Amino acid sequence: xxxxxxxxxxxxxxxxxxxxKIMRTVVLALLPICAFAVYQFGLSALLLLVxxxxxxIWTEWFFARLSGRGNTVSDWSVVITGLxxxxxxxxxxxxxxxxxxxxxxxxxxxxxxxxxxxxxxNPALVGRAFVQAAFPVAITTWTPAFxxxxxxxxxxxxxxxxxxxxxxxxxxxxxxxxxxxxGATPLALQKFQQIEPPITDAFTGMIAGSAGETSALxxxxxxxxxxxxRMLDWRIPVSVLAGAALTAxxxxxxxxxxxxTPWFVLGSGGLxxxxxxxxxxxxxxxxTARGAVIYGLFIGSLTVIIRLFxxxxxxxxxxxLIGNAVGPLISSWTQPRVYGAAKRSKADAR
Amino acid sequence: MKHQTAVLDSKLAVEAxxxxxxxxxxSSFQSLFQRHKTFDHGIYPVEHKELTAHKxxxxxxxxxxxxxxxxxxxxxxxxxxxxxxxxxVRGEPIAVAxxxxxxxxxxxxxxxxxxxxxxxxxxxxxxxAIYLKxxxxxxxxxxxxxxxxxxxxxxxxxxxxxxDAGLVGLGGGAFPSHVKMHPPAGRVIQTLVVNGCECxxxxxxxxxxxxxxxxxxxxxIMIALRATRAERAIIGVEDNKLDxxxxxxxxxxxxxxxxxxxxxxxxxxxxxxxxxxxxxDLEVPPxxxxxxxxxxxxxxxxxxxxxxxxxxxxxxxERVVTVSGPAVANPGNFMVPIxxxxxxxxxxxxxxxxxxxxxxxxxxxxxxxxxxxxPVTKSVSGVVALQPxxxxxxxxxxxxxxxxGECLNACPISLNPSMLGELAAAREYGTMAEEYHLDQCFxxxxxxxxxxxxxxxxQYFRIAKSINRDAQKHHEQKQx
Numbered sequence: 160x161x162x163x164x165x166x167x168x169x170x171x172x173x174x175x176x177x178x179x180k181i182m183r184t185v186v187l188a189l190l191p192i193c194a195f196a197v198y199q200f201g202l203s204a205l206l207l208l209v210x211x212x213x214x215x216i217w218t219e220w221f222f223a224r225l226s227g228r229g230n231t232v233s234d235w236s237v238v239i240t241g242l243x244x245x246x247x248x249x250x251x252x253x254x255x256x257x258x259x260x261x262x263x264x265x266x267x268x269x270x271x272x273x274x275x276x277x278x279x280x281n282p283a284l285v286g287r288a289f290v291q292a293a294f295p296v297a298i299t300t301w302t303p304a305f306x307x308x309x310x311x312x313x314x315x316x317x318x319x320x321x322x323x324x325x326x327x328x329x330x331x332x333x334x335x336x337x338x339x340x341x342g343a344t345p346l347a348l349q350k351f352q353q354i355e356p357p358i359t360d361a362f363t364g365m366i367a368g369s370a371g372e373t374s375a376l377x378x379x380x381x382x383x384x385x386x387x388x389r390m391l392d393w394r395i396p397v398s399v400l401a402g403a404a405l406t407a408x409x410x411x412x413x414x415x416x417x418x419x420t421p422w423f424v425l426g427s428g429g430l431x432x433x434x435x436x437x438x439x440x441x442x443x444x445x446x447t448a449r450g451a452v453i454y455g456l457f458i459g460s461l462t463v464i465i466r467l468f469x470x471x472x473x474x475x476x477x478x479x480l481i482g483n484a485v486g487p488l489i490s491s492w493t494q495p496r497v498y499g500a501a502k503r504s505k506a507d508a509r
Numbered sequence: 510m511k512h513q514t515a516v517l518d519s520k521l522a523v524e525a526x527x528x529x530x531x532x533x534x535x536s537s538f539q540s541l542f543q544r545h546k547t548f549d550h551g552i553y554p555v556e557h558k559e560l561t562a563h564k565x566x567x568x569x570x571x572x573x574x575x576x577x578x579x580x581x582x583x584x585x586x587x588x589x590x591x592x593x594x595x596x597x598v599r600g601e602p603i604a605v606a607x608x609x610x611x612x613x614x615x616x617x618x619x620x621x622x623x624x625x626x627x628x629x630x631x632x633x634x635x636x637x638a639i640y641l642k643x644x645x646x647x648x649x650x651x652x653x654x655x656x657x658x659x660x661x662x663x664x665x666x667x668x669x670x671x672x673d674a675g676l677v678g679l680g681g682g683a684f685p686s687h688v689k690m691h692p693p694a695g696r697v698i699q700t701l702v703v704n705g706c707e708c709x710x711x712x713x714x715x716x717x718x719x720x721x722x723x724x725x726x727x728x729x730i731m732i733a734l735r736a737t738r739a740e741r742a743i744i745g746v747e748d749n750k751l752d753x754x755x756x757x758x759x760x761x762x763x764x765x766x767x768x769x770x771x772x773x774x775x776x777x778x779x780x781x782x783x784x785x786x787x788x789x790d791l792e793v794p795p796x797x798x799x800x801x802x803x804x805x806x807x808x809x810x811x812x813x814x815x816x817x818x819x820x821x822x823x824x825x826x827e828r829v830v831t832v833s834g835p836a837v838a839n840p841g842n843f844m845v846p847i848x849x850x851x852x853x854x855x856x857x858x859x860x861x862x863x864x865x866x867x868x869x870x871x872x873x874x875x876x877x878x879x880x881x882x883x884p885v886t887k888s889v890s891g892v893v894a895l896q897p898x899x900x901x902x903x904x905x906x907x908x909x910x911x912x913x914g915e916c917l918n919a920c921p922i923s924l925n926p927s928m929l930g931e932l933a934a935a936r937e938y939g940t941m942a943e944e945y946h947l948d949q950c951f952x953x954x955x956x957x958x959x960x961x962x963x964x965x966x967x968q969y970f971r972i973a974k975s976i977n978r979d980a981q982k983h984h985e986q987k988q989x
C-alpha cells in the first residue's frame with residue numbers, strides 16, 4: 160500500500176478553471192460578433208478576420224519558438240488578439256495591412272515583453288494603433304453594410320497588393336447605388352455635421368463602421384454572457400461605460416444641439432467592443448477591484464474627451480492604451496487593506 | 510432517541526442526494542433572506558461532507574502498536590518518564606511537560622513500552638517517540654485519575670489542570686490550550702469564541718461532536734469561561750450544519766451566557782481570525798494575538814474533551830477523527846487512540862482501489878504523508894485518502910500570471926498573492942515581507958485553489974517565509 164503514494168503540498172484541492180479555458184470562453188463569446196460582422200460585410204470581413212487571426216497565431220508561434228518558450232499558442236490568448244484586431248478594422252481594409260497590424264501587435268505588443276502575462280498593453284490595440292499611424296487613409300475608408308452581393312464579391316480594397324496604396328472604393332460604392340450613403344460613420348457625422356442617426360440603428364448595427372463594432376446590442380449580450388460565466392471582471396466594462404456616459408452628460412445638457420446624447424456615445428464607434436473585450440483584458444488592467452473601477456472610469460471619460468475635443472473621430476483605442484500604461488500605477492495605489500492593518504482595532508479604541 | 514437519529518439520518522441523506530448546483534442555488538436563494546455573518550473573500554470548495562456527516566462516532570479495535578511522538582503540539586517536546594520494558598496502564602502519564610508552553614503525554618492503551626526512538630511524522634523529519642505495544646487482553650479501562658469539580662476550582666487551578674490533561678487545540682493547530690487561557694499581562698478576555706465551523710472539506714468530526722457530545726461540550730465551555738474569566742461564549746457554526754445549531758440551541762439552558770450563531774459556509778471560516786471577524790467584526794492586529802481584541806478561540810472538540818477529562822482528571826488519550834475521501838470504502842467518524850498508525854486506520858475502513866495521496870487534516874491545509882506508518886497525533890482531525898490523480902491533472906501546466914485578480918478576491922486577509930507570487934519568482938523575499946505583508950499569510954491555500962494559471966502560490970509563500978526566518982536567524986547570530 161505504501162508503494163506509489165503521492166506527496167504534494169497543500170492545498171490538495173484545485174478549482175478546474177485554467178487559463179486556456181478562460182481564453183477559449185472569451186473566443187466563444189467573440190464568435191457571434193464575428194459571425195455578425197461576416198453577415199453584415201460579407202466575404203471581405205471573413206478574409207480580414209482569417210488574416211489577422213492566422214498571422215497573429217503564426218507570429219506567436221514564431222516568437223515562442225525563437226525564445227524557447229514552448230508552444231504558447233495552445234493557451235488561446237493569441238486567437239483573441241487576432242479576432243479582436245480584425246473586428247476593429249474597417250471591413251474593406253487591405254489584407255496585407257491587416258497582416259502587418261497582426262504581426263506588429265503580437266510581436267511588439269506581446270512577444271517583446273515576454274509573452275502572455277507580461278505585456279503592458281493590449282496587443283490587438285498596439286497593432287491597430289500602428290496601422291492607424293501608418294495607413295491613415297485605409298483605416299478611415301468605410302464601406303456600406305449589407306451591400307448586395309457581399310457574399311460573392313470582395314470589397315475592391317481588400318485585395319490590394321502588398322506595399323501598394325489601397326484601391327479606391329468610391330467607384331465601387333457608387334456602383335452599389337445606395338441611397339443616403341455618405342461614406343461617413345455615425346461618429347463622424349455627429350462630430351462634423353451634428354447629425355445623429357437613430358439610436359436603434361447604432362445598437363442593432365445597421366450602420367457603417369469597423370467590421371465588428373457596429374452592433375452595440377450584440378456585443379453587450381456577448382459581454383454579459385462572459386461576465387455571467389465569471390470570465391470577465393464586470394467592474395471594468397461597467398465603469399468604462401459609466402465614465403463615458405457621465406462625461407458626455409454635462410456637455411449634452413449644456414448644448415444638446417452640438418454635443419451627442421449620452422446613449423449615442425455608448426452605442427456608437429468602438430466603445431462597446433472596447434469596454435467589454437479590450438479594456439477588460441486581464442493582463443493589461445489593474446489587478447485590484449478598486450483599481451479596476453478607477454481604470455474603467457478613466458478610460459471611459461478619456462474616450463469622450465478625445466471624441467469631443469481631439470482631432471480624431473474615435474478615441475477609445477488611445478484611451479485604453481493610455482489606461483493600460485497607467486494601470487500598474489493605479490494597481491499600486493489601490494493595494495487592498497490587509498486584515499488587521501491600518502484600521503485601529505476596536506479593542507484599542509475602547 | 511433512536512427514531513430521532515433515523516429521521517436526522519434520512520434528512521442528511523436527502524441533502525446529500527441533491528446536486529451541487531441545486532445546493533449552491535438553494536443556499537444563495539436562502540442567503541437573500543437570511544444572511545449569516547461572514548468575513549471578506551474566501552472560496553467555496555466542494556464539501557464532500559455528505560460522506561460522513563450522518564455517521565455516529567464509533568470505536569475501532571486497538572492497533573498492535575501505538576507510536577506516541579513527544580512533540581504533537583506547538584512548543585517544547587514532552588520529556589519521557591517511562592523506561593523501555595515498563596508496563597503502563599491506559600491513562601497513565603508517560604511523558605511530562607518541563608515548560609509552560611508544553612503538554613504531557615498519557616498512555617493511550619494498557620501495554621508495555623517497546624522502545625523510545627525515532628518515528629516518521631507527517632511534517633517530514635523523524636522525531637522522538639514512545640512505542641507502546643498494546644495488551645489486547647486488557648480491559649482498557651482508564652483507572653487513573655480521581656473525581657473533582659472544575660466548577661469549584663479557581664482559574665489558576667483550572668489552567669494547571671488543563672495542562673496536566675495534555676490538552677491542545679484539536680482543530681488542527683495543536684497549540685497548548687492552557688496557554689490560550691492565560692492572556693498576556695494587560696489583556697482581558699471578554700469573549701470566548703467556540704469554533705464549530707469545520708470549514709475543511711470532508712471533515713465532520715466537529716459536527717458529530719456537537720451533535721453527540723453536547724453536554725460535555727457545554728461543560729467544557731463553562732470550565733473555559735471560568736478559567737478565562739470571559740463574560741460570554743459564542744459558538745460559531747457554519748450554516749451547512751444547521752441541525753447542530755438547532756440541537757445546541759435546544760440544549761443550552763437559558764441562564765447560561767452561551768449563544769450559538771450560524772455563519773456562512775465558506776472556506777476558511779474556521780480560521781481563528783476569520784471567525785472573530787465574522788462573529789464580532791473585530792480584526793486581530795498583524796503579529797498580534799486574539800487576546801489583543803479580548804477574545805480566546807477554542808475548537809468544539811477541545812472543549813468537549815475538556816468537559817470530559819477535567820472532572821475525572823484524565824489525560825487526553827484519544828480523539829475523534831474523520832476517515833474519508835474517495836479512496837475509502839467505508840468512511841466514518843471514529844474515536845481513535847493517539848498513536849494509531851494511519852495504515853491501521855485505513856485497513857479498518859477499507860480501500861476501494863489504489864490510493865494517491867493520504868492527507869492528515871483536511872485537503873486545504875492538511876499535510877500529505879510520505880509514509881503510512883505516521884501515527885494519529887493530537888492535531889489530526891481527519892485522514893483523507895484521495896485516488897491517484899490522472900497524469901494530465903497531476904502535471905497541470907503552469908501558465909504565467911495573467912493578473913486576473915482571482916487570488917485577490919479569494920485571500921481572506923486581503924493580501925495581493927499575484928504580486929507576492931511575482932516577487933517570489935524574482936526571489937525578492939525581503940520585499941514580500943516588508944511591503945506586501947507576507948508574514949500575515951497563514952497558508953490557507955485559497956490563492957492556489959483559484960489560480961487559473963496553476964501557480965503554486967501557497968507553496969511559494971511557505972518557502973519565502975522559511976527563507977526569511979532563516980535569514981533572520983542568521984542575522985541575529987551575526988550580531989551576537
